[in-house]
Ligand SMILES: NC(=O)C1=CN([C@@H]2O[C@H](COP(=O)(O)OP(=O)(O)OC[C@H]3O[C@@H](n4cnc5c(N)ncnc54)[C@H](O)[C@@H]3O)[C@@H](O)[C@H]2O)C=CC1
């Protein structure tokens with residue numbers, strides 16, 4: 494925490510902020526076509542932070558038109574990859590120069606603890622953008638083994654105009670996961686931030702313009718899912734939509750695509766992720782620390798949250814003692830206070846939803862190990878329910894809050910069966926000292942990411958996305974993300990004597 498400022502210093506930065514509030518289209522901030530606005534508030538205090546342009550289909554149409562013009566004239570898509578790289582790296586430098594303001598804005602707008610905004614969201618944004626920018630002039634296309642009478646090139650071209658519809662739980666980081674590979678590949682983008690968390694995305698658009706990103710390449714259309722997300726998903730001139738959010742809204746994007754131009758759709762959706770701890774797990778203090786991080790990091794508002802602890806009965810008591818100790822160290826409170834690890838839930842609607850699971854757990858009679866209470870405002874204590882069956886509501890539904898359900902199993906086989914008994918398949922963790930068992934579990938678990946003896950999501954080099962109803966159509970991060978923002982093209986050149994210009998004279 495040595496890099497952290499004090500609460501008073503963060504409050505002073507907050508007081509001096511003047512967040513952007515209009516949509517950003519074709520290189521300029523603009524009011525919505527109707528002139529309507531909506532309030533965005535600080536979830537921790539209820540204070541109004543800004544009145545944001547409430548856009549609709551007309552704004553989306555304008556943004557897509559400008560993104561299309563920009564893509565087609567090649568001002569970005571046909572630059573040398575090294576030139577795109579230079580602009581994106583310049584954006585990284587500007588983000589670093591503005592990192593305190595961005596971190597505070599992210600914390601105010603989303604309720605996330607400042608300690609995470611400073612140590613995770615901003616550095617990971619820069620790292621993600623740097624990685625894709627640096628990759629783009631090092632990727633080679635391919636030729637196919639077609640014999641001496643032809644040359645066949647297999648090339649990747651930017652897919653075109655990309656719509657990105659974002660969630661509120663990692664406003665900056667999810668923006669980075671989408672824009673870094675898409676812009677590096679040469680696409681134009683129309684972004685719809687979540688209505689609750691628009692401010693840092695608009696600031697990034699401003700910085701991107703300062704970095705020299707040509708106008709029309711990165712557009713932000715602000716507003717609701719119905720008024721902005723739906724027209725973007727249904728648009729006939731959008732080539733691809735990438736979406737992170739709930740599984741229900743994800744389904745809608747498949748319908749939008751089917752009913753419009755069959756645009757490519759990539760969905761990163763919910764999870765009900767298992768943390769399996771087997772009898773032979775070692776170093777239980779570290780295991781407990783990781784289990785708590787899996788459950789409580791980002792207030793549990795995390796698609797890869799480890800919300801089901803599946804523990805083998807022989808180790809359970811010893812583990813639970815340590816989990817209780819570690820869970821108590823997760824302090825909840827003012828997100829701008831660097832000593833807090835949990836901030837506010839995103840809004841009162843989501844707070845009420847998560848609180849309803851506290852009631853459901855108590856009504857079902859699950860023994861309460863820790864927490865179980867809401868706090869003033871929209872804060873929820875880290876909570877652990879024991880004695881949960883995998884058939885219970887708490888174990889089946891994505892809660893998206895700091896609530897851990899403990900499910901006890903007798904054997905390795907039962908642990909795997911319970912882990913896979915879910916409609917989701919995003920992430921999983923397994924803790925065991927037996928490496929063969931760990932690798933067998935990693936093979937057996939139906940999830941996009943399985944971590945062994947740790948909780949995590951991999952890093953920028955590894956693909957992130959889900960099996961089953963946790964994902965569709967592609968992966969964020971890694972070179973696979975680059976691939977999803979490009980089309981594959983075959984160029985076949987006939988070299989045979991029968992070719993149209995077959996003479997070599
Ligand atoms: N996988 C993840 O990272 C996330 C999962 N969730 C889950 O979803 C639950 C509900 O949260 P919401 O904010 O309502 O998620 P959501 O999936 O509805 O919202 C995500 C994005 O989709 C947009 N959207 C909403 N309705 C739309 C529509 N009809 N057409 C097009 N775009 C639309 C929203 O404006 C937002 O930008 C949470 O409790 C949580 O369980 C929420 C956010 C992120």
Ligand code: BAL
Nearest residue numbers: 662663737795796797
């Ligand atoms: N944890 C990163 C992806 C997400 O929560 O949506």
